[in-house]
Amino acid sequence: MADWIRGHWSIENKVHWVRDVTYDEDRSQICTANRPEVxxxxxxxxxxxxxxxxxxxxxxxxxxxxxxxxxxxxxLGIT
Structure with missing residues:
Protein backbone atom coordinates (compact mmCIF):
# COMPACT_ATOMS: atom_id res chain seq x y z
CA MET A 1 0.00 0.00 0.00
CA ALA A 2 2.83 2.40 0.87
CA ASP A 3 4.45 1.77 -2.53
CA TRP A 4 1.19 2.61 -4.27
CA ILE A 5 0.82 5.85 -2.29
CA ARG A 6 4.42 6.86 -3.05
CA GLY A 7 3.82 6.07 -6.73
CA HIS A 8 0.69 8.22 -6.75
CA TRP A 9 2.49 11.19 -5.22
CA SER A 10 5.38 10.70 -7.61
CA ILE A 11 2.98 11.26 -10.52
CA GLU A 12 1.42 14.22 -8.71
CA ASN A 13 4.81 15.82 -8.17
CA LYS A 14 6.18 15.13 -11.64
CA VAL A 15 3.20 16.08 -13.80
CA HIS A 16 0.31 17.75 -12.01
CA TRP A 17 2.44 20.05 -9.87
CA VAL A 18 4.42 21.15 -12.93
CA ARG A 19 1.21 21.81 -14.84
CA ASP A 20 -0.26 23.76 -11.92
CA VAL A 21 2.80 25.85 -11.12
CA THR A 22 4.77 26.21 -14.36
CA TYR A 23 1.82 26.48 -16.74
CA ASP A 24 -0.54 28.07 -14.16
CA GLU A 25 -3.19 25.63 -15.30
CA ASP A 26 -5.57 26.32 -12.41
CA ARG A 27 -6.11 29.88 -13.64
CA SER A 28 -6.56 28.94 -17.28
CA GLN A 29 -9.60 30.55 -18.88
CA ILE A 30 -9.90 27.89 -21.55
CA CYS A 31 -13.15 26.26 -20.53
CA THR A 32 -15.37 25.40 -23.48
CA ALA A 33 -15.90 22.15 -25.35
CA ASN A 34 -12.89 19.83 -25.20
CA ARG A 35 -10.30 22.61 -25.17
CA PRO A 36 -9.19 22.07 -21.55
CA GLU A 37 -8.43 18.41 -22.27
CA VAL A 38 -6.55 19.32 -25.46
CA LEU A 76 11.52 16.91 -31.38
CA GLY A 77 13.95 16.02 -34.16
CA ILE A 78 12.23 18.24 -36.72
CA THR A 79 14.85 20.45 -38.33
Whole structure:
Protein backbone atom coordinates (compact mmCIF):
# COMPACT_ATOMS: atom_id res chain seq x y z
CA MET A 1 0.00 0.00 0.00
CA ALA A 2 2.83 2.40 0.87
CA ASP A 3 4.45 1.77 -2.53
CA TRP A 4 1.19 2.61 -4.27
CA ILE A 5 0.82 5.85 -2.29
CA ARG A 6 4.42 6.86 -3.05
CA GLY A 7 3.82 6.07 -6.73
CA HIS A 8 0.69 8.22 -6.75
CA TRP A 9 2.49 11.19 -5.22
CA SER A 10 5.38 10.70 -7.61
CA ILE A 11 2.98 11.26 -10.52
CA GLU A 12 1.42 14.22 -8.71
CA ASN A 13 4.81 15.82 -8.17
CA LYS A 14 6.18 15.13 -11.64
CA VAL A 15 3.20 16.08 -13.80
CA HIS A 16 0.31 17.75 -12.01
CA TRP A 17 2.44 20.05 -9.87
CA VAL A 18 4.42 21.15 -12.93
CA ARG A 19 1.21 21.81 -14.84
CA ASP A 20 -0.26 23.76 -11.92
CA VAL A 21 2.80 25.85 -11.12
CA THR A 22 4.77 26.21 -14.36
CA TYR A 23 1.82 26.48 -16.74
CA ASP A 24 -0.54 28.07 -14.16
CA GLU A 25 -3.19 25.63 -15.30
CA ASP A 26 -5.57 26.32 -12.41
CA ARG A 27 -6.11 29.88 -13.64
CA SER A 28 -6.56 28.94 -17.28
CA GLN A 29 -9.60 30.55 -18.88
CA ILE A 30 -9.90 27.89 -21.55
CA CYS A 31 -13.15 26.26 -20.53
CA THR A 32 -15.37 25.40 -23.48
CA ALA A 33 -15.90 22.15 -25.35
CA ASN A 34 -12.89 19.83 -25.20
CA ARG A 35 -10.30 22.61 -25.17
CA PRO A 36 -9.19 22.07 -21.55
CA GLU A 37 -8.43 18.41 -22.27
CA VAL A 38 -6.55 19.32 -25.46
CA UNK A 39 -4.44 21.90 -23.62
CA UNK A 40 -3.72 19.41 -20.81
CA UNK A 41 -2.59 16.86 -23.40
CA UNK A 42 -0.34 19.43 -25.09
CA UNK A 43 1.17 20.43 -21.75
CA UNK A 44 1.74 16.77 -20.87
CA UNK A 45 3.41 16.21 -24.25
CA UNK A 46 5.70 19.20 -23.70
CA UNK A 47 6.62 18.01 -20.20
CA UNK A 48 7.22 14.48 -21.48
CA UNK A 49 9.40 15.63 -24.37
CA UNK A 50 11.51 17.76 -22.05
CA UNK A 51 11.82 14.99 -19.45
CA UNK A 52 12.92 12.50 -22.13
CA UNK A 53 15.89 14.74 -22.87
CA UNK A 54 16.87 14.81 -19.20
CA UNK A 55 15.45 18.20 -18.28
CA UNK A 56 14.66 18.58 -14.59
CA UNK A 57 13.73 22.29 -14.51
CA UNK A 58 10.72 22.55 -16.83
CA UNK A 59 10.25 26.30 -16.31
CA UNK A 60 13.85 27.06 -17.29
CA UNK A 61 13.59 24.74 -20.29
CA UNK A 62 10.39 26.48 -21.41
CA UNK A 63 12.12 29.86 -21.24
CA UNK A 64 15.13 28.47 -23.12
CA UNK A 65 13.02 27.03 -25.91
CA UNK A 66 10.80 30.11 -26.14
CA UNK A 67 13.77 32.31 -27.05
CA UNK A 68 14.35 30.63 -30.41
CA UNK A 69 11.59 29.06 -32.49
CA UNK A 70 13.92 26.40 -33.88
CA UNK A 71 14.78 24.93 -30.46
CA UNK A 72 11.48 23.11 -29.85
CA UNK A 73 11.63 21.67 -33.36
CA UNK A 74 15.19 20.48 -32.80
CA UNK A 75 14.12 18.92 -29.49
CA LEU A 76 11.52 16.91 -31.38
CA GLY A 77 13.95 16.02 -34.16
CA ILE A 78 12.23 18.24 -36.72
CA THR A 79 14.85 20.45 -38.33
Missing amino acids: MAALRNAAIGALRLTGVTDIAAANRHHARDSTRPLAL
